[in-house]
Amino acid sequence: MEELKKLLTQNKKVAVLTGAGISHESGIPTFRGAGGYWKQYKAEELATPEAFQRDPKLVWEWYDYRRGVCAKAKPNPAHEVVFKMESYFPEFLVITQNVDGLHRRAGNKKIFEIHGNIFTARCTSCSNRISLGDEPLKEIPLKCNVCGSLARPHIVWFGESYDGDILDQCYSFLATTELIFVIGTSGQVSVPVNMAKYAATKGAYCIEVNPEETSVTDFTDTFLQGKAGEVLPQLWEGISN
Ligand code: OAD
Ligand code: ZN
Numbered sequence: 001m002e003e004l005k006k007l008l009t010q011n012k013k014v015a016v017l018t019g020a021g022i023s024h025e026s027g028i029p030t031f032r033g034a035g036g037y038w039k040q041y042k043a044e045e046l047a048t049p050e051a052f053q054r055d056p057k058l059v060w061e062w063y064d065y066r067r068g069v070c071a072k073a074k075p076n077p078a079h080e081v082v083f084k085m086e087s088y089f090p091e092f093l094v095i096t097q098n099v100d101g102l103h104r105r106a107g108n109k110k111i112f113e114i115h116g117n118i119f120t121a122r123c124t125s126c127s128n129r130i131s132l133g134d135e136p137l138k139e140i141p142l143k144c145n146v147c148g149s150l151a152r153p154h155i156v157w158f159g160e161s162y163d164g165d166i167l168d169q170c171y172s173f174l175a176t177t178e179l180i181f182v183i184g185t186s187g188q189v190s191v192p193v194n195m196a197k198y199a200a201t202k203g204a205y206c207i208e209v210n211p212e213e214t215s216v217t218d219f220t221d222t223f224l225q226g227k228a229g230e231v232l233p234q235l236w237e238g239i240s241n
Pocket of ligand 2: 124
């Protein structure tokens with residue numbers, strides 16, 4: 001741990017890539033692994049354009065339930081450390097797969113939510129975006145308040161492409177980052193894993209935080225085994241308040 005703390009104080013450009021595991025201690029279930037199901041459904045079954053086409057009501061009910069869980073959750077000590085990192089490192093970026101908004105609620109501003117945000121919907125016909133707030137929807141499935149067409153969650157679903165502009169900006173940061181943290185992701189989705197791999201091949205020192213080994217562990221320089229809400233505060237202790 002002491003060696004690693006030294007490394008943190010010696011580097012200026014740092015990226016943090018997070019997955020569902022960082023929000024687990026805030027009470028939000030992960031997608032995979034023990035207790036990793038939302039109600040009785042797997043993400044792969046409902047987070048797809050096909051599922052939405054087949055049954056928009058069911059998909060909206062699932063997202064409405066999940067948004068309720070996210071609205072009640074609070075950032076945990078791991079999110080707080082990631083927030084402190086943003087003001088400590090001169091160059092910093094959070095790339096999160098999480099749609100729960102907890103990094104923003106912890107205070108982070110330099111952040112890309114590469115899978116979207118559960119508190120936002122968008123129209124399937126016009127360019128309208130709808131802010132959903134914390135309360136359950138009054139009407140399911142949600143309709144666009146501008147043109148009346150069906151609205152959908154503003155989420156990148158399985159089989160859909162990522163926002164190219166956001167990816168470019170992530171990759172340009174990762175090309176020269178000195179350190180990358182990979183926190184709480186199972187490494188089952190290829191785009192984020194490739195981002196971490198890219199940073200590592202470009203010379204970044206990679207630190208993974210996870211209770212379990214993952215596909216990222218193969219190329220990480222340091223694997224810190226444990227819960228993010230315990231490991232990160234220990235690592236950050238004595239570095240900044
Ligand atoms: P997963 O559910 O696949 O993996 C969660 C990871 O968190 C696992 O590796 C756990 O071991 C780890 N974990 C559990 N508790 C932890 C803790 N307290 N501290 C640190 N790590 C912990 O979640 P993701 O990798 O984020 O996509 O999944 C990737 C994407 O698949 C998600 O963004 C989602 C899903 O389909 C969309 O919503 C579009
Ligand atoms: Zn519309």
